[in-house]
Amino acid sequence: MTPQHSDTAGSDSAAGRSVSVLAHPGAGRGRRRALLPALLDALGPRVRLLEADDSAGAEQACRDAVARGTAAVVAVGGDGTFHRALQAVAGTGVPLGLIPAGTGNDFAAAAGVPADPLTAAHAVAQALKTRSFRRYDLARVTAAGQPDRWFGAVLGAGFDALVNERANAMAFPRGPRRYDLAILAETLTLRPRRYTVRVDGGEPWTFDGILVAVGNTASYGGGLRMCPGADPTDGLLDVTIGAAMPRRTLLRLKPRLRAGTHVTDPLVTTLRARTIELAVAGPVVGYADGERCAPLPIAVSSVPQALTLALAENPNQRDTRASEAGR
Template identity: 55%
Template structure:
């Protein structure tokens, strides 16, 4: 990291706009690293991702994502496997990736850590998960891939035009719960096929999704493994009882919940769209593999 600039990708609407005033202070602190700081201009997720790719191609020493998991997800697509570092200033609703990799919760403390890491030329290698769909298209994620009930909630909420805000997701949960049923899955773990009927299926590089729900509580983004969780049929009542236990991760004590570890995972099912880091990936099947040390984390 001997030359180059710091690129900042900021989502002003992250965290429902609570951190909108953070950016000037973050930019000022990053400037203490002794590098030029450039704000990336983007009006959509796709534009943000393209801007990150351009910045890496132009010699950025780091992409700093100021926002939540969605903002980080866009930055990951550009920095994964590259020499550019990743800085995360948590300013979203969930911040699951930041929590998993030990980023300070306080935004300015995180910015100071990034600035110091660039100045002192230090980093931490962190694993990422790489997905590939049936068309050979690849995406990276840092936290969790949802491929069951929670993915169905996201897909329904994204189709709804009313209500707005958090109430949309609350309604989506109620609607999906009313129609909840176990679906047949084929889950392939390091080449071993498992045929299961399940409502909940998830693959974790980190332990949490949805703002701290510990879906795979022992997942470690530095162990070179993915944690995979799936349930045997729970029914609507069992699913409703399971959900509150996700916050503490105690659902894994339920005998109907299975957790496995693997380096490669394939998930097949009809009618399911996968979501990773809260972002839509596309319909199953999806192949997932862990890439140890895929990103240079600055903190």
């Protein structure tokens, strides 16, 4: 993976403009809430903390900041916070800074953002000061009657999405146990669905399956490598398809997700394309970056270099050194 580098993202100088910060107070189950003042201090004196009461408000606050001409948007939280900020900055050239402080930080990990929040904050501040930006591909989701959505990591449209949907509808218990119970319930009621997939405008392919995932990066859910070959700099999307299978086979494959070795199973198919059209018999809502995205049918397309990421260079990263040498 070799990110594209740019010193000129945006049409004018960022000098004199404030940095807008979207912070999720409950990210990481609230464990890092006390870090926020130190993170804001590390980002510098011209910082504006965005206020929002809910997810929709968070997205709108980021859009408003971009419309005002903010120097950058910085997301403090996990993949959900990243996803909200992404809707405002994707395709605009406005830099996005990532400070991973959630339970899942999959895009940040794929992009090489330091895992320690304070270290990441200093890296973002340095990148904005020196205008050291990296360009990454994003995925854009189109669904009839709905505004387009962007995601950076993986979209799930099968068993994984159904687990998320069930967990979100549960009032009890709270925390990770809710997802454990949702996984158990979906496993007990596991049944294949009839999917139709069309790749790059070709002939449609219809099959019975339990899972379809579309990856811009390799992992979701805090390190589950559902699409292990996905690269957010190649202009392509990776698709992982799980065919109809009994419960015992699904349970056997689950531990292999961390290593990404599930793709070698004969019941798993992988594809790579620029555009994926996906439909299913019955109601299924796709989840992207762990967030509710859009009901199927959907079309997902790769948009090369749609994200400008504010991240100072890492001198220990080989592909970064090679890219610098080629400037």
